[in-house]
Amino acid sequence: MRQKQSSAAAVAELFEHIVRSIHTSSFTLGLNPAQWNALRYLHSASDSSRSVKAFARFQMVSASTASQTIAALVRKRLVTKERDESDGRGVVLALTPRGRDMLQRDPLQALAEAFAMLDDPALTAAAQIGADVARNMFLVKNGKDVNLSNADCAADEREDPHHRR
Amino acid sequence: MNAKILIIDDSSEHRRLVTEALIDDGYDVTVTADGVEGLTAYRAHQFDLVITDVLMPGADGLEVIRAIREAGATVPVIAMSGGGASFPAAISLSASRALGAVEVLHKPFRIAELRDAVQRALVR
Structure with missing residues (x-):
């Protein structure tokens, strides 16, 4: 741990x-x-x-x-x-x-080019990691447990009174 | 033959608006109310396009896009989000695009914008 x-x-x-x-x-x-x-x-x-x-x-x-x-x-x-x-x-x-x-x-192009240098599986993994980390970061900001799995994250969103659909 | 479109959205009002517009345009539409139901429908039938909300209880739109892409499918996906306190639209839509959504729509959007996005997605 x-x-x-x-x-x-x-x-x-x-x-x-x-x-x-x-x-x-x-x-x-x-x-x-x-x-x-x-x-x-x-x-x-x-x-x-x-x-x-x-x-x-x-x-x-x-x-x-x-x-x-x-x-x-x-x-x-x-x-x-x-x-x-x-x-x-x-x-x-x-x-x-x-x-x-x-x-x-756009200065962001430098980062886009760095990602483009990855092979396809690595780029896919980067996208998935980015999405997961972004979601977890907002759970942390909202005072949720850091170690939630994806399924738990979705369940927590359901209970979030500010969650807009 | 009319294009087959799968809609996944937990908001009944939004689901109705999108569905009515696409049926009016002659598409063959299947409607589901959450990601789990959506993925079940996706696996049981062949679709030309998937339109999914991003923030939903249960399996959310990001998980839907991920499951579709992990299965090796190239079906175009349109992601929709209005954002929320737990996940702003800016990030949820960027994440959707990174995971493989070909179009993103920021709620609320005009029906004309939905139609344009659907047409662009179907000709890819």
Whole structure:
């Protein structure tokens, strides 16, 4: 058990180095990590999700934080705000050509390339481990038992009063 | 022949909206209410597309995608999530994509967006 905890701590340290490296390299080309994240979101979001409110909900950040991030991107002329033709009241966010060009230099590409160097089984394993660790991390954050199996995790979500379906 | 689509979603209201839209479009739709039921249906029949919610009690959408891919199947999967306190949509949908979902839909979405995603997934 102690051996496993020690290994887990070492793996956590390794992941922390990777995350920190990506975070540091995301302060580039005049943008910060949150702004890169917003550009990626707007690139892949559907029409109905390209709003400050949807972005805030998706990332689980406050509306004011999301609003500041988007406002910075608008000032940098990477994002535009357009009236939503479908309801006439809301505002739809869109990447400008400059915003799309910027994504060609996304610092996250370095990590994507590192994953692409893995063979197929290793890449599949990385995806599964990433999904499991992400899920376990949120269980830990919510005060659940660290050593839950996948089945237990699902059972706990069922009992979570905040669990949205 | 109409494409056969398996829908897995524990929200009855959301399940109804998605099902009605796809039946209107002429698809042959099978509906299940959780991951265990969904995987049972998946193993018993042949489907051209699977649409699954991510956060569900029992086997969740990530386990569904994983089980399908581990069986070596290449059937396209669309993942849907609104996120929750225990697992934000940003992470649940990224995990779905990493595990092999070809399209992801952030709830709530418009039916037109669902239709576009289904068409894109079926022509892959």
